[in-house]
Amino acid sequence: MKKLKLTVALSLFALTFIMVISGIIIGVVEDRNTFSGNIYINGNNVRGYTVERATKVVEDGIKSKINGININIKYGDKVWTFDESDFEVDDAVKNVVSTAFKNNKFSNKDLINMVTERKDNFTTSVFDIFKDFDKKIDNIIDEIEVEPQNATVSFQPDQKQMFVITPEENGIEVDKQALLNDLKSQFSVSKSIDIDVKTKTIEPQIKANYFDDKLSLQSKFSTSIKNSQAGRRNNVTVALKKINGTVVKPNEIVSFNRLTSPQDASGGYQNAIIILNGVYTNGMGGGICQASTTLYNALVLANLEIEEVHKHTIPVHYVEHALDAMISDGYADLIFKNTSNDDIYIKSFVKGDDAVVEIYGKSLPDGVTIKRVAEETTIPHNGDKVIVDVNGEYANKVLYKGEYYRLKWPEQGYDTTAYKEYYKGDKLIKREEIRHETYQPQQGIVIEGAQELPEGFVLPEQDVTIYPPQSEQ
Structure with missing residues (x-):
């Protein structure tokens, strides 16, 4: 009997629980x-x-x-x-x-x-x-935020203080997460919210002391313009002024012709003696090549990479053979590249009778210096060639047979190799060839008059010597 009562009670409880839950469900659903x-x-x-x-x-x-x-x-x-x-x-x-x-x-x-x-x-x-x-x-x-400012250098080659360094400035960065957290926490407990913004200092990448070893004189080279005429001196001066103050960034490639253009009267240049097809003649911009040659040698001494350089058809007097740099706008250029990791700075000028180029930057490591050396052998010339002036082109110089006017001197040629030598103190530590150039021998040219000498007329003694080939001398 007791078991029956317990069973009935449990059944009623279960039914009641189901009805309650069902009611909840129905209520929710409804x-x-x-x-x-x-x-x-x-x-x-x-x-x-x-x-x-x-x-x-x-x-x-x-x-x-x-x-x-x-x-x-x-x-x-x-x-x-x-x-x-x-x-x-x-x-x-x-x-x-x-x-x-x-x-x-x-x-x-x-x-x-x-x-x-x-x-x-x-x-x-x-x-x-x-x-x-x-x-x-x-x-x-x-x-609030301020970008950090790197230290910078200003290059003023014509001033007594060539390099002016502007110091670095620290930057300011807001701690945004701290600001948000502060606002959130105070908002949860108060209506009066005061937040002091937290910041941190951001240091620039380049500080003033970065330039301590990067503004040294790397090289200096000069050539003489003592015997140059006024037009030529002008052209050397103008070209160097155009180069002066150039700053070359790492891996930057620089063209001399681009720096010194336009190479005509509008660019400030004048007519002067130039070399054309192995002959000295008058032309626009004579002397610009001396500026490019002076720059070239300074670049070599500073250990910069030369991408393009050309020799003259005949040797020039102001630099060793195989160390000249002939340029011709649209035809031949001097091109170089800054292969270092730092800027280089070029100062160029004329002082007295000297054309000068100085290059500043970071010196070679371990106190290494560079010297230039040119070694050569000569090539004999072929003497003079005598040309009779049948067209009277030089009638103001010679008229009669046996009269001579020298138009061009014979010049021996040169086979020249230029080297860079690296020194540590007085010790040669490395030698490398930088150029090999051949300057062909130049035959002399003598003009002779074409007319027969009148009867009874005696020519004065001639001061022009006709030279045979050097191999026969």
């Missing part, structure tokens, strides 16, 4: 516009609330929170102030309530939550309700 389970929004349990009611409760709570709020963000003597007018509640509340309600769909999980009193929490942060929050914070950061 009213899908209310929250089921323990849903918390900003600390408010909205279980059983409609969306509209939940929205109103959450909205009232936030508006109460921001009523009379005052936020001061400070940095130095700057203050940025915000109050409740900087907040916008409606959209943020709608978003959080909508998100919470989407998670309100009834399922076995919801039933478990109801039985176990499990809570689902949804919140709106200060960042959600602060109008244009990201923009306003970024504007504050922009006003």
Whole structure:
């Protein structure tokens, strides 16, 4: 009998439990516009609330929170102030309530939550309700932050102090995460919020002492213009002025012709003696090649890479053979490259009778210096060629047979190899060939008159010697 009573009691309890749970389920299913389970929004349990009611409760709570709020963000003597007018509640509340309600769909999980009193929490942060929050914070950061400024050097080759170094300046970076954390934590406990913006110092990459070993005189080379005529001196001077002050960046390639263009009267150049097809003649820009040659040798001594260089058709008087640098706009150029890791600085000028180029930068390591050496053998010339002036082109010089006028001297040729020699102190540590040039021998040219000597006329003694080939001398 007792067993029967116990069985009936258990059956009634089970039936009652099922009816209760079914009622809950039916209630939830029947009213899908209310929250089921323990849903918390900003600390408010909205279980059983409609969306509209939940929205109103959450909205009232936030508006109460921001009523009379005052936020001061400070940095130095700057203050940025915000109050409740900087907040916008409606959209943020709608978003959080909508998100919470989407998670309100009834399922076995919801039933478990109801039985176990499990809570689902949804919140709106200060960042959600602060109008244009990201923009306003970024504007504050922009006003505070300062980019670090590298130390710089100004090259003034014509001044007594050629290099003027502007010191570096540290930068300022806002600790944005610390600012956000501070705002969030104070907002949760107070309506009066004071935030001191935390920053950190950003050091520049290049400081003034970076230049300590990078502005030394690397090389200096000069050639003489003592016997040059006025037009030629002018052209050497103009070309060097155009080069003066050039700063060449690492891996930069530089063209002499580009630096000194236009190589005509509009560029300040004049007519002077030039070499054309192995003959000295008058032409525009004579002397520019001496400027390029002076630069070339300074570049060699500074151990810079030469990409293009050309010899003259005949040797020039102002530099050793195989160390000249002939240029011709549109035809031949002097091109070099800064293969170092640092800038190089070129100073070029005429002083008295000297054309000078100085190159500054970082000196070679371990005190290494460079010297130039040219070694050569001579090639015999073929003597003079006598040309009879049948067309009277040189009638103002010679008229009769046996009268001679020298147009060109015979010149022996040269087979020359130029080297760079590296020294550490007085010790030669390396030698490398940089150029091999052959200057062909030049035949002399003598003009002879074409007319027969009148009867009874005696020519004065001639001062022109006709030279045979050197091999026959």
